[in-house]
Amino acid sequence: MSHHSPAQALWPLQSRYWPLLEETSSGTPVRCRALLLTGHVDVPRLVEAVHRVVDHHPVLRARLSDDDGTLRLRTAGTPSPVAVWSADRADCARALREAAATPRDPRRDSLATFDVVRIAPDQFVLAMTAHFLVADLGSLYATLGSVLRAYFGRHRPGGRPPQPPALGPVPPARKAWWARRLARWQGQGTLAAALGARAPDRRITATRVQPVSGAAWHRLAARAADAGCSPDLAVVALLASWRAMMAPDTTTAVFAAWTDLRHTHGGDGLIGPLSDQIAFGVELDGHARMTFPDLLRRTHAGLLDTMVRHVPYDELRHLHRAEHPGALPVWDTRVHFCRIPPRSSLTRDEPSLAELGLSVELFDESRLLPVAPPAYGAAWDGVNADLHLTEHGVDDVALTLHYNATTLEEHAVRLMLRSISDMITEVGEAPEQLLPDLWRSLGVPGHGGRDRQEAPTCAVPPHPAKGHNR
Secondary structure, three states, X not given: OOOOOOOEEOOHHHHHHHHHOOOOOOOOOEEEEEEEEEEOOOHHHHHHHHHHHHHHOHHHHEEEEOOOOOOEEEEOOOOOOEEEEEOOHHHHHHHHHHHHOOOOOOOOOOOEEEEEXXXXXXXXXXXXXXXXXXXXXXXXXXXXXHHHHHHOOOOOOOOOOOOOOOOOOOOHHHHHHHHHHHHHHOOOOOHHHHOOOOOOOEEOEEEEEEEEOHHHHHHHHHHHHHOOOOHHHHHHHHHHHHHHHHOOOOOEEEEEEEEEOHHHHOOOOOOOOOEEEEEEEEEOOOHHHOEHHHHHXXXXXXXXXXXXXXXXXXXXXXXXXXXXXXXXXXXXXXXXXXXXXXOHHHOOOOHHHHHOXXXXXXXXXXXXXXXXXXXXXXXXXXXXXXXEEEEEOOOEEEEEEEEEOOOOOHHHHHHHHHHHHHHHHHHHHOOOOEHHHHHHHOOOOOOOHHHHHHOOOOOOOOOHHHOOOO
């Protein structure tokens, strides 16, 4: 099996990511995801399946080279490492998370590695850890799925994997549109402002995890589907609605988000760095008269409005700095909803897997999220909160927030997440009720101006009589 290939030019998105490598503005650049395999596992065959998939995708063996002044990907002469080891479940999750938090040098280190971990006599974890220059979140799941197909003899790769289409230069008219949009957004409030926090100048990350019951999540998904949206976008809508209650003078809630460009620029089935960050706004005019479906439509429209005018994030940041020198972007909340994987409960009892003697589910998603290192000065782009949606436990979902502890108080963050979690239940049960009435039934008052500055933790715990799970 050959693992050699000549140097190749960087993919367009890889070139755009290069200036961000020395920054922490894009979040932690290394990610890990894993599958839990229950049943009989032939470990040597599983390792060989990994090698077969990696051999078909040279990007997974890439190193960066700039010896001649031009950035190029060079495929390593050896396959990506596959470590086989044993640990209990908690130690396995901890070690994988620490590996994802360890910086990797794109010029020297393996940018994609794999682990096969025995955590019980009949349970193994198949994990992939990769730098975003070679694999985004969607690519992690796609690669793990390909490894399992290869393990079962179902991997039938064709010729050389195609490269994604070039994005091309940004048209001047689109830049002008974004300049107008940025000017309109610049006066809007941020998450920090809604919580009455002081203006930050750096970021030190802390973490808060808020579980959401599986039943409530499925009801939210059903309501979102009725409006033509996904449940992850419904969470963004609730974040915008909460902002409207806490800061009624905010007419647009602005967010940053990771999105999968395969959906808009082509490249289905590709493995590589095919995601980018975007910024979009949710219009909140008339929030007092909105129901949840009303706000969902506003949120979806705001997302589509910017997606069809996509500007790569590095250019968007450059444009913002040029138009508003010295000012931080108003999108200080970033949502990591690039791809929501299938629920494990949908795959545990899949007949075809049962016939093969193996059950497959996601492994401890919420525990594998690494925390970004502290960011100082120019290395911080103003994002105060990164929200992830992950599986949590057997059937629940978790809202996992990595937030800037230098400006956001832990108490305020905890109450905000609990309010959002309880609101997920409320809109699932009463989607046509006015949103402000639902918030007030949870004990969330509307504050603005001076009151908001004097009461930075004005979100209060939901009323215990509602009987919501904690």
